[in-house]
Amino acid sequence: MSGAGDMNSLVEKVRSAGVVGAGGAGFPSYVKIQASADVLIANGAECEPLLFKDQTIIQRFSTELLQGMALLMDQVGASRGVLAVKEKHQDSIAHIEPLLPANIELKLMPNVYPAGDEYELVYEVTGNRIPAGGLPKDIGVLVQNVETLVNIARAAEGQPVTRTMVTVHGEVEHPFTAWLPIGMRFGDVISLAGGITCDDPVVIDGGAMMGQVVDDQDASISAVSSGLLVLPRASNLVRRRSETEQEYKRIGKSGCDQCTLCTEMCPRYLLGYPIQPHLVMRSLLTTGEVSETLSVHAQACCECNICSLWACPEQLNPRDICVSTKRDLKANDLWLTPEQLQGQTREVHSMREYRGVPSQRLARKLGLAKYDSKTAYWKEVDTVPSRVIIPLHQRMGQHPEPVVSNGDAVVEGAVIAAPAGEGMGVPIHASISGIVTLIDGFIEIDAG
Numbered sequence: 001m002s003g004a005g006d007m008n009s010l011v012e013k014v015r016s017a018g019v020v021g022a023g024g025a026g027f028p029s030y031v032k033i034q035a036s037a038d039v040l041i042a043n044g045a046e047c048e049p050l051l052f053k054d055q056t057i058i059q060r061f062s063t064e065l066l067q068g069m070a071l072l073m074d075q076v077g078a079s080r081g082v083l084a085v086k087e088k089h090q091d092s093i094a095h096i097e098p099l100l101p102a103n104i105e106l107k108l109m110p111n112v113y114p115a116g117d118e119y120e121l122v123y124e125v126t127g128n129r130i131p132a133g134g135l136p137k138d139i140g141v142l143v144q145n146v147e148t149l150v151n152i153a154r155a156a157e158g159q160p161v162t163r164t165m166v167t168v169h170g171e172v173e174h175p176f177t178a179w180l181p182i183g184m185r186f187g188d189v190i191s192l193a194g195g196i197t198c199d200d201p202v203v204i205d206g207g208a209m210m211g212q213v214v215d216d217q218d219a220s221i222s223a224v225s226s227g228l229l230v231l232p233r234a235s236n237l238v239r240r241r242s243e244t245e246q247e248y249k250r251i252g253k254s255g256c257d258q259c260t261l262c263t264e265m266c267p268r269y270l271l272g273y274p275i276q277p278h279l280v281m282r283s284l285l286t287t288g289e290v291s292e293t294l295s296v297h298a299q300a301c302c303e304c305n306i307c308s309l310w311a312c313p314e315q316l317n318p319r320d321i322c323v324s325t326k327r328d329l330k331a332n333d334l335w336l337t338p339e340q341l342q343g344q345t346r347e348v349h350s351m352r353e354y355r356g357v358p359s360q361r362l363a364r365k366l367g368l369a370k371y372d373s374k375t376a377y378w379k380e381v382d383t384v385p386s387r388v389i390i391p392l393h394q395r396m397g398q399h400p401e402p403v404v405s406n407g408d409a410v411v412e413g414a415v416i417a418a419p420a421g422e423g424m425g426v427p428i429h430a431s432i433s434g435i436v437t438l439i440d441g442f443i444e445i446d447a448g
C-alpha cells in the first residue's frame with residue numbers, strides 16, 4: 001500500500017484529481033482509501049425515487065467502474081469485491097453480471113428504501129454491523145459509490161474530476177441522466193431537459209427524501225450533486241420539505257401523540273442502533289435534564305426521512321427535529337462518544353426484514369408516481385454552458401483557496417483552487433475553458 005507522499009501512488013493521483021465521495025457529503029476519497037480493508041463494496045443500490053445515475057454508471061461505464069474496483073481492491077488489500085444493486089434493476093444486472101471477474105460478486109439488494117445507506121449495505125453484505133458512531137473501516141470494509149469508483153479509475157489515468165453524473169426529473173419535458181460540468185447552473189441543466197412543465201417550480205437538489213429544496217435557478221451543481229427534481233412549489237412534498245425550524249417544532253409539540261410509529265419504522269432503530277425519534281419528539285415538551293436525556297436519542301439518526309415522510313400519520317417532522325437536536329447536542333457538549341453510543345446498541349430488531357419501505361409505494365406516497373413512467377435515460381451532453389459557478393465549499397476537509405484571479409484564462413482540468421495547508425483537502429479544477437470573471441466563495445468561469 002502506498003501513501004499520499006508518493007507522486008505516482010494511487011492515493012496521490014486520487015488526491016490531485018480532486019476525487020470526493022460522489023454519493024454523500026464529499027469526503028476526500030484519498031483519505032478513505034489509505035485504510036486497509038478485506039471487503040470493497042461498490043454502492044450502486046440507488047435509493048432516492050426517480051434518480052438513475054448509479055444505474056447509468058453500471059450500464060454505460062462498467063469498464064471504468066470495474067477498473068476502479070480492481071485498483072481499490074489492490075490498494076486496500078481487499079480479497080472480496082461486491083457490487084450492490086437493487087433486485088429491480090434487471091437491466092443493470094443483465095449488463096454487469098457477465099463482466100464480473102471471479103473476485104467480484106453481485107449483491108442483490110431488496111427494493112426498499114434506504115437499501116443504499118452505508119449501515120444497511122454493510123450489514124446486508126457482511127452480516128456485521130458498523131459500530132454505532134463508527135465507520136465501515138472499523139470492521140474491515142470500504143464502501144464507495146459507483147460514480148466515485150469511475151472517478152478513481154479516471155484519476156489513475158491522470159483525469160481530474162470536472163463533471164458529475166446527474167439525473168434531472170419531475171416536472172420537465174424530457175428527464176435525462178448525464179455527465180455535466182461541475183458549476184453548471186440549475187436553469188441551464190433544466191433547459192437541457194426541454195424545459196419545465198409546471199407553474200411556479202422549485203428544485204429539490206439531491207432527491208426527494210434527503211435533498212434540499214432550492215428556490216434559485218442560478219444555484220449550481222457541485223461534485224456531489226446526484227439529481228435535480230423539479231416540482232411545483234404547491235406540492236405536498238415541497239411544502240413538507242420547506243418547513244422552518246420554528247414551524248416544525250411548533251407543530252410537532254402540539255401534534256405528536258407518541259404513537260411510536262416513527263421509531264418502529266426507523267431503519268437505524270431496526271438495526272439496533274440507539275435512535276428513537278418519538279423520544280426526541282417528547283423532548284419538545286420538556287426542559288432541563290429530562291429534555292437532555294430524551295434528546296440523545298437523536299444522535300444516531302442518518303436523516304433518511306422515513307419517520308417524517310413515510311411513518312408519521314400526523315405528517316409531523318421528526319427527522320428535521322432530530323437534525324436540529326443533533327446540532328444542539330454538539331453545541332451543548334452533549335454529543336456521546338462512539339463507545340457510549342455503542343454501549344446503548346441492541347440486537348437487530350426481529351421484525352426488521354418485514355419493515356423495509358417498498359420503493360414503489362414510497363414514490364406513490366411522495367406524489368412522485370406520475371413521473372415514474374418516464375425513465376431518465378442517459379444522454380450524451382457535449383454542449384458547453386456559457387458560464388459555470390463552481391462552489392469552493394462543496395467538499396469536506398480544508399476549504400480550498402483560489403489559485404487564480406479575475407481575468408485569468410483557464411483551460412478545462414486546470415487547478416483553480418487548492419487547500420492552503422497540510423490538512424485534509426483536495427484541489428478543485430476548472431470544468432470548462434474560459435475566463436475567470438468572479439471569485440466570491442465560488443469561482444465563476446465565462447466560456448467567452
Ligand code: SF4
Nearest residue numbers: 256258259260262312
Ligand atoms: S409517528 Fe408522528 S405522531 Fe407518532 S410518535 Fe412519531 S412523530 Fe409522534
Ligand code: SF4
Nearest residue numbers: 266301302304305307
Ligand atoms: S430520519 Fe427518522 S427514520 Fe431516518 S434515521 Fe433519523 S430518526 Fe430514523
